Amino acid sequence: MTTKAKRRTPEPYLWLLFSGGGVIAALVLPVLVLIFGVLAPLGIGDPAFPSWTRWILLIVVFLCLAHAAHRIRFTLAETLRLPHRLLAPVAYGLALAGTVVAVIALV
Amino acid sequence: MTVLEVSRYRPGIDAEPVFQRYEVPDNDDWAVLDGLNYVKDSVDGTLSFRWSCRMGICGSCGMTVNGEPRLTCGTFLADYDGVVRVEPLHGFPVIRDLVVDIEPFLEKLSSVSPWLIRSGEDPASEFAQTPAQLEAYKQYSMCINCMLCYSACPVYVLDPDFLGPAAIALAQRYNLDSRDEGDRFDVLSTDEGVWGCTFVGECTSACPKHVDPAEAIQRYKLTAAVRSVLPWVRL
Incomplete structure (x- = not known):
């Protein structure tokens, strides 16, 4: 073991986002796809969603993108042997960019 | 007879690990470790590997058998068809033959x-x-x-x-x-x-x-x- 193993790491926070995104994606995403992708376009159900729905959607989008970024980062790191210091800013940066797009579209 | 294809690495003799084949008798109750011990006792005394208890308790006899990490005392020759390839545990530096640096x-x-x-x-x-x-x-x-x-x-x-x-x-x-x-x-x-x-x-x-x-x-x-x-x- 080397001494570098003792330094502080941002991984717990990134893992919580990854973990939360995984739960959200598994539990909520299929329901949202059903409501917004199938039922609403078919005119089934009440199209007048309360205004706070958009905030919930923003949280869902952010967590799902963070989950995807984390998974893509580690997949590329281990398959292509690319360094985390290069992959992490790109992966999480794209997740943040996607969230900004969601903010512009929804708010 | 069952053929064991065993990874050999003898520092000072082999530049890198090479495979050597040994024939061992067919016995339904022989584990891979029994085959290796037969080779060691009766065919080639220079073969090196770790083992101790022969009953899955000591953890000494881990090796790579046909590409899979296995305890060789609990992995039976009768469960394999054809040549059985035995290598040291992958991921560890090899000291000699099937012995890795722990x-x-x-x-x-x-x-x-x-x-x-x-x-x-x-x-x-x-x-x-x-x-x-x-x-x-x-x-x-x-x-x-x-x-x-x-x-x-x-x-x-x-x-x-x-x-x-x-x-x-x-x-x-x-x-x-x-x-x-x-x-x-x-x-x-x-x-x-x-x-x-x-x-x-x-x-x-x-x-x-x-x-x-x-x-x-x-x-x-x-x-x-x-x-x-x-x-x-x-x-």
Whole structure:
């Protein structure tokens, strides 16, 4: 073991986002796809969603993108042997960019 | 006859590992280790490998059999068709033939303080535990340090600094013990500790004692993540 193993790491926070995104994606995403992708376009159900729905959607989008970024980062790191210091800013940066797009579209 | 194709590496003779074939008699109750011992005793006394108990307890005879990390005492020749290829455990430096260097592994084990850490006076009597308190860590105490989980772990093979499945499971064996008062957070919550694990799960598949090190690591990830966000919480 080397001494570098003792330094502080941002991984717990990134893992919580990854973990939360995984739960959200598994539990909520299929329901949202059903409501917004199938039922609403078919005119089934009440199209007048309360205004706070958009905030919930923003949280869902952010967590799902963070989950995807984390998974893509580690997949590329281990398959292509690319360094985390290069992959992490790109992966999480794209997740943040996607969230900004969601903010512009929804708010 | 069964053909064993055994990896040989003799420092000073072989520039790199080479395969050598040996014929061993067919016996339904022979494990791979019995085949190797037949070779050692009757064919080629220069073949080197570790073994001791022959009953899956000592953890000495881990090798790569037809590409899979296995205890050779519990892996039977009759279960294989054709040539059986025996190599040293992947992911470890080879000292000679099927013998690998276990020093880095032993350093990892000792780095997690694998003992009961107590503060204050020595106890006057034994610590009583309920069956539930025993059950909380018993599974992780079944590890025999055979290193099959390290050989199966793609993260460890890519990064030898990774603390690895057995050491983290051993840390959890003490973390979850009601008698322990230690704190292994600074060793475990690092890039080379639990955060190096990407939950491939091969460690658990390879474990001959059903320790489930992958579960131990994921459980400590949650513990470490909660402690990182809420430092005053002790799980």
